[in-house]
Amino acid sequence: xxxxxxxxxxxxxxxxxxxxxxxxxxxxxxxxxxxxxxxxxxxxxxxxxxxxxxxxxxxxxxxxxxxxxxxxxxxxxxxxxxxxxxxxxxxxxxxxxxxxxxxxxxxxxxxxxxxxxxxxxxxxxxxxxxxxxxxxxxxxxxxxxxxxxxxxxxxxxxxxxxxxxxxxxxxxxxxxxxxxxxxxxxxxxxxxxxxxxxxxxxxxxxxxxxxxxxxxxxxxxxxxxxxxxxxxxxxxxxxxxxxxxxxxxxxxxxxxxxxxxxxxxxxxxxxxxxxxxxxxxxxxxxxxxxxxxxxxxxxxxxxxxxxxxxxxxxxxxxxxxxxxxxxxxxxxxxxxxxxxxxxxxxxxxxxxxxxxxxxxxxxxxxx
Amino acid sequence: xxxxxxxxxxxxxxxxxxxxxxxxxxxxxxxxxxxxxxxxxxxxxxxxxxxxxxxxxxxxxxxxxxxxxxxxxxxxxxxxxxxxxxxxxxxxxxxxxxxxxxxxxxxxxxxxxxxxxxxxxxxxxxxxxxxxxxxxxxxxxxxxxxxxxxxxxxxxxxxxxxxxxxxxxxxxxxxxxxxxxxxxxxxxxxxxxxxxxxxxxxxxxxxxxxxxxxxxxxxxxxxxxxxxxxxxxxxxxxxxxxxxxxxxxxxxxxxxxxxxxxxxxxxxxxxxxxxxxxxxxxxxxxxxxxxxxxxxxxxxxxxxxxxxxxxxxxxxxxxxxxxxxx
Amino acid sequence: xxxxxxxxxxxxxxxxxxxxxxxxxxxxxxxxxxxxxxxxxxxxxxxxxxxxxxxxxxxxxxxxxxxxxxxxxxxxxxxxxxxxxxxxxxxxxxxxxxxxxxxxxxxxxxxxxxxxxxxxxxxxxxxxxxxxxxxxxxxxxxxxxxxxxxxxxxxxxxxxxxxxxxxxxxxxxxxxxxxxxxxxxxxxxxxxxxxxxxxxxx
Numbered sequence: 001x002x003x004x005x006x007x008x009x010x011x012x013x014x015x016x017x018x019x020x021x022x023x024x025x026x027x028x029x030x031x032x033x034x035x036x037x038x039x040x041x042x043x044x045x046x047x048x049x050x051x052x053x054x055x056x057x058x059x060x061x062x063x064x065x066x067x068x069x070x071x072x073x074x075x076x077x078x079x080x081x082x083x084x085x086x087x088x089x090x091x092x093x094x095x096x097x098x099x100x101x102x103x104x105x106x107x108x109x110x111x112x113x114x115x116x117x118x119x120x121x122x123x124x125x126x127x128x129x130x131x132x133x134x135x136x137x138x139x140x141x142x143x144x145x146x147x148x149x150x151x152x153x154x155x156x157x158x159x160x161x162x163x164x165x166x167x168x169x170x171x172x173x174x175x176x177x178x179x180x181x182x183x184x185x186x187x188x189x190x191x192x193x194x195x196x197x198x199x200x201x202x203x204x205x206x207x208x209x210x211x212x213x214x215x216x217x218x219x220x221x222x223x224x225x226x227x228x229x230x231x232x233x234x235x236x237x238x239x240x241x242x243x244x245x246x247x248x249x250x251x252x253x254x255x256x257x258x259x260x261x262x263x264x265x266x267x268x269x270x271x272x273x274x275x276x277x278x279x280x281x282x283x284x285x286x287x288x289x290x291x292x293x294x295x296x297x298x299x300x301x302x303x304x305x306x307x308x309x310x311x312x313x314x315x316x317x318x319x320x321x322x323x324x325x326x327x328x329x330x331x332x333x334x335x336x337x338x339x340x341x342x343x344x345x346x347x348x349x350x351x352x353x354x355x356x357x358x359x360x361x362x363x364x365x366x367x
Numbered sequence: 368x369x370x371x372x373x374x375x376x377x378x379x380x381x382x383x384x385x386x387x388x389x390x391x392x393x394x395x396x397x398x399x400x401x402x403x404x405x406x407x408x409x410x411x412x413x414x415x416x417x418x419x420x421x422x423x424x425x426x427x428x429x430x431x432x433x434x435x436x437x438x439x440x441x442x443x444x445x446x447x448x449x450x451x452x453x454x455x456x457x458x459x460x461x462x463x464x465x466x467x468x469x470x471x472x473x474x475x476x477x478x479x480x481x482x483x484x485x486x487x488x489x490x491x492x493x494x495x496x497x498x499x500x501x502x503x504x505x506x507x508x509x510x511x512x513x514x515x516x517x518x519x520x521x522x523x524x525x526x527x528x529x530x531x532x533x534x535x536x537x538x539x540x541x542x543x544x545x546x547x548x549x550x551x552x553x554x555x556x557x558x559x560x561x562x563x564x565x566x567x568x569x570x571x572x573x574x575x576x577x578x579x580x581x582x583x584x585x586x587x588x589x590x591x592x593x594x595x596x597x598x599x600x601x602x603x604x605x606x607x608x609x610x611x612x613x614x615x616x617x618x619x620x621x622x623x624x625x626x627x628x629x630x631x632x633x634x635x636x637x638x639x640x641x642x643x644x645x646x647x648x649x650x651x652x653x654x655x656x657x658x659x660x661x662x663x664x665x666x667x668x669x670x671x672x673x674x675x676x677x678x679x680x681x682x683x684x685x686x687x688x689x690x691x692x693x
Numbered sequence: 694x695x696x697x698x699x700x701x702x703x704x705x706x707x708x709x710x711x712x713x714x715x716x717x718x719x720x721x722x723x724x725x726x727x728x729x730x731x732x733x734x735x736x737x738x739x740x741x742x743x744x745x746x747x748x749x750x751x752x753x754x755x756x757x758x759x760x761x762x763x764x765x766x767x768x769x770x771x772x773x774x775x776x777x778x779x780x781x782x783x784x785x786x787x788x789x790x791x792x793x794x795x796x797x798x799x800x801x802x803x804x805x806x807x808x809x810x811x812x813x814x815x816x817x818x819x820x821x822x823x824x825x826x827x828x829x830x831x832x833x834x835x836x837x838x839x840x841x842x843x844x845x846x847x848x849x850x851x852x853x854x855x856x857x858x859x860x861x862x863x864x865x866x867x868x869x870x871x872x873x874x875x876x877x878x879x880x881x882x883x884x885x886x887x888x889x890x891x892x893x894x895x
Contacts, residue, residue: 046868124662130414197661216793216842327797337845349664
């Protein structure tokens with residue numbers, strides 16, 4: 001029989017491609033439709049936030065953090081101000097803490113909604129994307145009311161938050177929760193039982209526990225493998241220890257598990273918001289903070305549970321009003337590394353299912 | 368009743384044929400234009416959006432604006448493309464899509480219909496030519512996404528041609544003819560959808576795949592292959608591919624109407640209106656599926672065709688044959 | 694631009710190595726009067742205990758300095774024993790620092806420091822481990838053999854700080870493109886000079 005000649009094909013997915021979620025490039029080598037090698041190329045959106053921060057006062061850095069993971073800016077804000085407060089041993093007024101929890105958890109809901117929508121869009125289903133954005137729109141409008149911005153909030157300050165909630169805002173949030181729960185049922189009816197969807201994600205892109213730890217994965221990706229690790233519970237920060245919520249853990253580590261955890265976490269976040277609304281009281285929203293924020297010399301690291309994983313800020317200070325070095329531990333960047341390992345040997349059509357489920361935001365990957 | 372095949376071929380009747388063909392062409396174009404409009408509108412409503420509403424009242428002229436835009440766009444031919452093939456591909460894909468309309472009985476008078484004795488066979492044979500155009504387009508573009516899209520397309524269309532054909536055989540068995548007019552006439556008492564319900568389901572699923580529509584829209588899976596085999600096409604050549612797709616959607620809906628839903632027959636209303644209503648219902652179903660379903664994966668798609676659809680279609684055939692003998 | 698350039702050299706000398714600054718606030722700040730933070734004292738004690746264990750285990754003086762940041766001990770490890778020390782911390786059943794939370798590098802006037810933040814999920818404790826390398830020929834052994842997740846982190850530090858990681862399987866620039874000259878996060882880097890030379894004006 002004559003030898004059949006076959007060649008490998010190098011396919012350049014990105015930097016401009018409909019489902020790389022931004023400017024992300026993936027050089028895949030294909031044998032037919034089988035992936036034999038994958039090389040993720042990042043850095044197209046690198047803005048040098050860490051370098052810029054070295055010339056900025058701490059308050060001035062806050063708007064820059066908005067632009068990292070632009071789907072959960074509130075959490076980015078918090079990661080920075082929390083680290084500075086931790087370093088300075090600052091007290092934050094109770095109302096500010098509760099407001100922070102409310103906006104952060106709402107932001108997590110919004111971010112997870114975007115994940116659900118875009119993931120289903122990647123898999124070829126149009127409608128869930130638009131449904132998910134409708135609910136997100138409500139949250140974004142709530143944020144617009146409290147801080148005047150829909151995407152880049154710049155809401156938190158060292159020692160509290162910038163604005164108190166306007167009159168009636170808390171009630172609006174309260175009204176939103178049952179509405180959102182109702183909608184969650186709709187999503188489950190629409191998506192969670194769909195055979196085609198299940199076929200596409202079940203058993204695809206499996207991450208083992210050893211790999212997850214070795215790759216320092218965090219957030220949903222880590223919990224999907226069965227490791228119970230949520231910084232809100234394991235290393236409590238802020239006032240998270242006052243809230244009753246569950247850490248959602250799956251067991252298979254596949255794309256379906258990641259989808260489920262996202263959905264379940266939305267419900268848990270709503271629980272937290274509800275409790276915060278019950279407990280919040282009147283009071284100041286900005287604590288006593290020195291005019292010039294100077295972090296005492298030393299180095300400080302705090303990680304918070306962002307919507308994509310551990311969002312950490314590492315500050316090296318020389319006692320001045322600007323950081324000597326600011327390192328951002330960006331969960332998308334760290335989580336994305338496993339992509340190569342997950343892709344090799346997979347079918348080309350699974351590429352999108354796997355990449356989508358890792359849940360990256362390129363603004364955060366590139367820093 | 369009037370039949371083209373029974374009239375002598377004179378200069379006048381030839382002119383009549385040409386005019387008839389042009390009228391069908393224009394009808395098809397109008398159908399496509401408004402199919403696109405209604406698809407966007409319906410899917411918009413399903414997704415709680417408004418849909419196109421800027422051009423003309425209720426956005427009714429949106430499709431015309433789109434066509435105009437495509438017409439006046441620069442005709443880009445990639446440098447490394449195989450020029451002749453690249454130019455030829457849309458035509459090869461497009462021409463058969465109109466040719467199949469010749470055998471569809473639009474109304475009881477058959478003015479626009481060729482009463483071909485092998486009508487069903489003709490439809491399947493001619494529509495298969497389109498695959499060539501798609502593969503050729505994908506290959507000639509010299510683009511990897513196009514190539515993969517074209518290949519997927521070929522594999523998919525060839526695979527689904529078989530269950531599609533088999534599901535029609537049941538209807539042919541019941542009516543004893545390949546002539547579509549005869550098939551419609553046989554449904555006077557009962558639509559074939561009732562004795563051929565399995566065949567109808569197989570037909571619709573295979574038809575969706577033939578049309579490359581969700582959930583079988585792999586060849587042009589936007590999230591993976593950018594735009595599949597027509598990634599490199601722009602302007603009017605792209606419009607040709609779009610047109611092909613929607614003319615086939617119309618043709619398939621018309622075929623489903625003819626074979627399973629009693630064609631133009633129906634009480635009270637004029638026959639052409641019945642045809643319009645039934646076809647529109649089938650087309651609406653296609654839109655509905657698109658708004659609801661995610662996309663299947665390539666290998667799942669293949670195993671579904673060969674392991675599920677074809678056995679079911681064969682079983683249906685067996686059943687029909689057995690019942691017919693009884 | 695000249696202002697920028699003048700500032701940089703001035704800034705550097707008065708930077709005390711921050712690690713020591715926290716531990717011994719007596720340096721020159723006004724906070725010298727404050728009593729030492731009990732958390733820091735406790736963390737330092739833990740650090741000293743760990744130093745003893747590590748040194749004993751490796752049979753050398755691997756830990757060259759111990760300090761603390763709040764309640765987290767900081768160990769500075771000799772570059773030569775960097776991989777062994779981290780491996781011990783990861784594999785030893787008593788330590789089990791198996792989760793590398795954060796990887797970073799900092800440019801100081803006289804040296805470049807690589808910092809990792811290790812977490813023991815079992816014991817729920819954290820630890821900073823550091824190593825130092827000279828600035829001119831910055832070379833540090835790579836940790837990719839121990840933690841796969843530092844692959845890109847090391848590439849980022851290589852890209853932005855110019856530290857070569859020995860034994861890294863794929864040491865390329867990651868944020869800047871190949872052909873870029875200079876290391877942006879170094880303190881003597883000026884973003885405005887020699888753009889053409891660096892490949893900036895593409």
